[in-house]
Amino acid sequence: MSFRTLAALFAFIIGGFAIAAGADARDRGRDRDGNWVLLATRSVDLKKEDDRIDVGTGKGRFRSVMIVGKDRLIDINRVTVATEGQPFVEKRRLKLEHGQRSRPIRFSREGQAIKHVDLSYRLHIGAAGPAKVELWGLRASPDVPTARSKSPSRTTTTAAAATAPQGEETDGAGAVMFGVLEVGSDVEQDVFKLGREYGRFGRIRLRAQGNAVQIKEVRVIYTGGAPDVLALSGEVAANEQTDWLDLKGDRFIREIHFVYAGRSRSKARLEVYGEYAESWFRPGSGTGAFSSANKGWLYLGGQSPLFVSIRRGLGYETDIVSVARNRGFKSLRLDVKNRAITLNQIKVVYSDDSSDIFAERQKVNGGTSYGPVELKSRRPIKQIEISYRSRIFDTQARGKGYAFVEFWVR
Structure with a gap:
């Protein structure tokens, strides 16, 4: 076999691999695109300045949403994604021309069910009136969604729990914000103080707004007993939240110490959320130790x-x-x-x-x-x-x- 023939055969094989690789890449792209699903199509009224698109938690879990303006200019300056956790608020402006889609708005790393999405508009002269928009969601997984029932309540042997009514209707995200820290470029650590009146928390989570925050250590100091050093080290990305961090014991928090891994180039806002310990407040019955503190x-x-x-x-x-x-x-x-x-x-x-x-x-x-x-x-x-x-x-x-x-x- 001549050298020219071998070269041609080698080029053919390499070309085949390249075509196959390109096909695989296109297939992966289609798979990614296939995870975007149309959640709702609405005719919104720009004269109202605010509008709501209902989704419903039965449609599955999503990581991001995207908005498409179908027929006219839509100038959006606030998008609020209401989930089963705390709402995610995107305050960066979205100016969508006819047929233009927004950048993906990522509100969850693992995926959450969406209750509804609220849009706030910036009015333009002559632009008020109805406009058609599409709301798309990026699935957390390609699985077909199923409606999820509420998680069963944790059981307890206390007398109050035994007599509390079961199956009561409840609402609310569950997480309460009890602290905000402004993390500056010259700050290496912070101390957030909390009083007994706020109650006892079973777990906490953090959320960074504006810019990412590099965290080296989070130490929870209680009014009594040994502190908790939480398993959190690394970056909390901008506009994202951490997983829930479980606290040991059922105690009042006196302080939370934050040690940052490095100085930030710009300021960020670090929000601290908590979920009540069951002994302090049981939402299904409305009972708990809180009733005998702070005058109820x-x-x-x-x-x-x-x-x-x-x-x-x-x-x-x-x-x-x-x-x-x-x-x-x-x-x-x-x-x-x-x-x-x-x-x-x-x-x-x-x-x-x-x-x-x-x-x-x-x-x-x-x-x-x-x-x-x-x-x-x-x-x-x-x-x-x-x-x-x-x-x-x-x-x-x-x-x-x-x-x-x-x-x-x-």
């Missing part, structure tokens, strides 16, 4: 407002507050910490999507409260929406950071 008030959830609204400049920021799973309460109180806020409105949304609206525009100083107010519905609280902002000029402020607002219920 339970911490339901919190949030930290900005100085300047992302949507309206010096206007008001609207945040969705993740609340503990619950079956309803009679009264609600808002406590303000660190710095005064300008409060515009509080909207309490119940499990049947009915709502109560409270407050008129007013200043609430740090260290004071708004309320308590009576809740008209006794149904489970699904979430709380608050329109507000931190006040820049406050001579009584503690530090230079934002305010922190806390919702308490009884």
